[in-house]
Amino acid sequence: MSTVEPVYQQPKPGLGPARLSGAALLVALAAFAIVGPAVISADPAAQDFGATLAPIGGDYLLGADHYGRSLLARLAHGARLSFGLAFLTMLAAAMPGVFLGLVAGWKGGWTERGLEFLATIVLALPGLMLVLLLLAFSPGNYGPLFLGLALTLWVEFYRVTKAATKGVLAQPHIEAARMLGFGSRYILLHYVLPVIAPMISTLSAFAMATAIIAVSTLSAISVGLQPPTPELGSMIVELLPYFAEAPLHVLLPATLIFLLVLGLQLLAQGERA
Amino acid sequence: MNIQLKQDLVVRNLSVHSREGTIVSGVSLALGQNQPLTLLGESGSGKSLVAQAIMGNLPQELKASGQISFRDADLLAETAIERRRRWGRSIGLLPQEPWLALDPTMPVGPQVAEVHRYVRGKPVGESAAAARENLAEVGLAAAGALYPFQISGGMGQRVAIAMAHAAGAELLIADEPTKGLDATLRDSVTARLRQEVDAGRLLLTITHDVAVARALGGMIGVMLDGRLIEYGPAEVLLAAAQHDYTKALLAAEPSQWQRQAQTLPGKCVVSARGLEKRYGDKTLFSGFDIDIAAGEVVSIVGPSGCGKTTIGNILLGLVKPDAGAVTRDASLSPLRFQKLYQDPPAAFAPHQTLRKGLADVARLHARDWEEIRALCARLKLQEALLDRLPGQVSGGELQRFALLRALLLEPAFLFADEATSRLDPVSQQEVVRFLLEIVAETGLAVLMVTHDRDLAEKISTRLIPVAGSGTLAEAGMAG
Numbered sequence: 167m168s169t170v171e172p173v174y175q176q177p178k179p180g181l182g183p184a185r186l187s188g189a190a191l192l193v194a195l196a197a198f199a200i201v202g203p204a205v206i207s208a209d210p211a212a213q214d215f216g217a218t219l220a221p222i223g224g225d226y227l228l229g230a231d232h233y234g235r236s237l238l239a240r241l242a243h244g245a246r247l248s249f250g251l252a253f254l255t256m257l258a259a260a261m262p263g264v265f266l267g268l269v270a271g272w273k274g275g276w277t278e279r280g281l282e283f284l285a286t287i288v289l290a291l292p293g294l295m296l297v298l299l300l301l302a303f304s305p306g307n308y309g310p311l312f313l314g315l316a317l318t319l320w321v322e323f324y325r326v327t328k329a330a331t332k333g334v335l336a337q338p339h340i341e342a343a344r345m346l347g348f349g350s351r352y353i354l355l356h357y358v359l360p361v362i363a364p365m366i367s368t369l370s371a372f373a374m375a376t377a378i379i380a381v382s383t384l385s386a387i388s389v390g391l392q393p394p395t396p397e398l399g400s401m402i403v404e405l406l407p408y409f410a411e412a413p414l415h416v417l418l419p420a421t422l423i424f425l426l427v428l429g430l431q432l433l434a435q436g437e438r439a
Numbered sequence: 440m441n442i443q444l445k446q447d448l449v450v451r452n453l454s455v456h457s458r459e460g461t462i463v464s465g466v467s468l469a470l471g472q473n474q475p476l477t478l479l480g481e482s483g484s485g486k487s488l489v490a491q492a493i494m495g496n497l498p499q500e501l502k503a504s505g506q507i508s509f510r511d512a513d514l515l516a517e518t519a520i521e522r523r524r525r526w527g528r529s530i531g532l533l534p535q536e537p538w539l540a541l542d543p544t545m546p547v548g549p550q551v552a553e554v555h556r557y558v559r560g561k562p563v564g565e566s567a568a569a570a571r572e573n574l575a576e577v578g579l580a581a582a583g584a585l586y587p588f589q590i591s592g593g594m595g596q597r598v599a600i601a602m603a604h605a606a607g608a609e610l611l612i613a614d615e616p617t618k619g620l621d622a623t624l625r626d627s628v629t630a631r632l633r634q635e636v637d638a639g640r641l642l643l644t645i646t647h648d649v650a651v652a653r654a655l656g657g658m659i660g661v662m663l664d665g666r667l668i669e670y671g672p673a674e675v676l677l678a679a680a681q682h683d684y685t686k687a688l689l690a691a692e693p694s695q696w697q698r699q700a701q702t703l704p705g706k707c708v709v710s711a712r713g714l715e716k717r718y719g720d721k722t723l724f725s726g727f728d729i730d731i732a733a734g735e736v737v738s739i740v741g742p743s744g745c746g747k748t749t750i751g752n753i754l755l756g757l758v759k760p761d762a763g764a765v766t767r768d769a770s771l772s773p774l775r776f777q778k779l780y781q782d783p784p785a786a787f788a789p790h791q792t793l794r795k796g797l798a799d800v801a802r803l804h805a806r807d808w809e810e811i812r813a814l815c816a817r818l819k820l821q822e823a824l825l826d827r828l829p830g831q832v833s834g835g836e837l838q839r840f841a842l843l844r845a846l847l848l849e850p851a852f853l854f855a856d857e858a859t860s861r862l863d864p865v866s867q868q869e870v871v872r873f874l875l876e877i878v879a880e881t882g883l884a885v886l887m888v889t890h891d892r893d894l895a896e897k898i899s900t901r902l903i904p905v906a907g908s909g910t911l912a913e914a915g916m917a918g
Contacts, residue, residue, distance in 0.1 A: 339787055342778070342780065345776070352803075356788065
C-alpha cells in the first residue's frame, strides 16, 4: 500500500554488525579494566629506575615509563579508572536529567519554565569552568571531577527526555488511556518509558564517551587527577617529553582512550548511522 | 461499441508477487482519453499496488508480472531508471493528502515554479510566469503566495494538480484524492479531476468512495482480495452490479441505507447551556445548547474546522469552554463517558499489542477476559488479531477494537468523532451497525460528529447542523 500513515517501526531485533563490534570491543576493554588490575601483580606506582623506558616485549610486556613503572599495569588501572568514572558520571547525569525531564514534560507550566531556565544557565556556563571551579575546592580528588562533569551533562538528558515525553503525552492515545481510567503510573511505565528508553540508552553511551574524553583532557592540562594516579590523560602528558625515544609508549594510552570511545560510539550509534 | 476508443494505457494480466505468495493476480484493464478509470475497493484489496505497478514504485520486495503498455512502450520491460525518468514527466502521481506532501516551508507558487525550473529546465523568470499560469488553470491564481498550512485540503489537491500540469504529465494517477475531505471539498476535487479528463488527460483514480467513481464516470474496476472482480462502464456497473461484493459496496453508501427505527429517549445523560469557544480572536461558536438523553443518537454535522469536534470534547470535559456549563448525570461515573477517535491508530499505543492493551483495561476494571472474547465474537474480530500491533490491523478492525475497549466500561455516553470517516463504506457500515445495536440494547447515548450528512440523516434521532461561519442552529428532525 502507498498509504503514508505513521506506522510504528518495531526496533530491529538483535544487534547489527556495527553495534555488535562496538559491544565486543567494550566487553574486551571492560575485561581488561576489571580483570587486569587483579591478575597483573605489578604495582602501577612501583618505580624501577633500572627499567626506565623499557621497550615493549621485554621484561615488561608493554614496556615501562620514564620512572620504570609497568605500562601494562598502569594501562589496566587507567582503563578501570576511566571506565568507572565515566559510568558514575553518566549515572549521576542521567538520573536527575531523566527525572527532571519527566517532571517538566508532565507538569508543564511554571515547573517547566523554571527548569528550562536552570538548564539554559548551566548550558551558558562553560562546562570546563564548572569543573575547574569545583576542583579548586579539593584538587586531585575524584569527587568534584565527577560532580562537575555530571552537572554539565545532565542537561542533554533533561532536554531529550522532556521533548520526547511531551511528544508522547500530546498524542490521542494518552487521552484515551486517561478516559479508560488509567493512572499516571501506568501511562509512565507503559506508554512513556518504552518510547524514551532507547533514546536514553543511546544518550548514555554518548555521555560516557564525553566523560572519558573530558577526564583525560583535564588530566592532560594537569588540573584533573594528580600523579601518580594512573590516569590515561596524565600518562600521555608525562610520557610526551620522551616521545623521541619511545613513541609507542605515548601512543598506548591514547589508543586505549580511542578504543573506549569508539566502542561506546559504535554501540550507541549502530544502525542509525 | 461501434467506435473503438484508442486505449493509451493497457494492463494485461498483471500480477504482483511477494515472497509469501501472490497479492494481486490477473488484473487486466485499459484507459484512454475521455475514458477515465476508477479502481474501487477496500484497503488491502490491492488497488494501490496496481497503481504502484503502473507507476513503477512498488516496494522492493514485490515483483510485478504481466504486461503494462503505455503509448506503445512496455513499462514492465523498462529499467528502474527509465521508469523513474517518467515520474512527473509522463506519469504524475497525485498523492494522498497532498497538503502533507507539499513543502511546509515554502509558498505554493514557488513550489510549482520549481517543477518548471528543475524538471523542465526553464529559466527563473519564465518558470515563475508559467507557475502562475498553472495555478490560474486550477482556479488558484491568488493563492501563489500562501503556504500549505494556509490553504484547505481541496486547494492542496489542486496545487498537486497544478504541479502535474507544470510537469506536463499525460497520465495522472490519483491515489485516494478525496481522503480526509468533507463532502463539499470532495465534490470540488472530483469536479476538478473530471475537468482534467475533459481536457484530454488520462486519469486513473483509486478510491473507496463510490460517489467519486460515480462523478468521474468512464470505466470502473472493483477489486477484492487482489483480484479485479468486476470491470465495466460506470453507468452499467453502478446500475446493475453483478458481483455480491460490488452490491454490498454500493449498498454500503450511507445514502442507500435504511433509515433506522427510533428508540424512545430515556433520562438526560449530558446537557450543556450557552457554550462558547474562541481561538484567538475567532469565535468558533457561542450560545450553543445541547441535551443528549439515553438511547439517543445525536449528530452534529458541518464542514471541517467549524468546531464540531470541540463541542464533543467539551461535553467529555477534555476541553474547557470559554463560557457556558456542562451538566452530566451525577449518578454516572466519569469512566462511563467514552470517545471513539477519527483516526483509529492514534487511539492505541503503537508499541503495545491489542491483547496487552485490552487485558490491562480488563484488569484495571476487574473484568473477565471471557467478556472480551464474547465481544470479539460479537464484533466479528478474530482472536488472532489480538496479538498484532495497532498498526498491523485494518482501520475498520481497529475501530471495532476501540468500540470493544469502550464497551468494557459499560459507557453511558459515547462521543464518536468522525469515527467512520476514514473507513471504506463496507467497514463503515459494519462499525455503525454494531454501534446502533448497542444503543438499542443498552440505552447508550451517542454524539456523532460527522461531515457526512447522508450518514447522519440515516442513523440519528436528531441532527444539529453547524455552519462554517460560527453560528449554530439546533434543529429537531422529523422522525
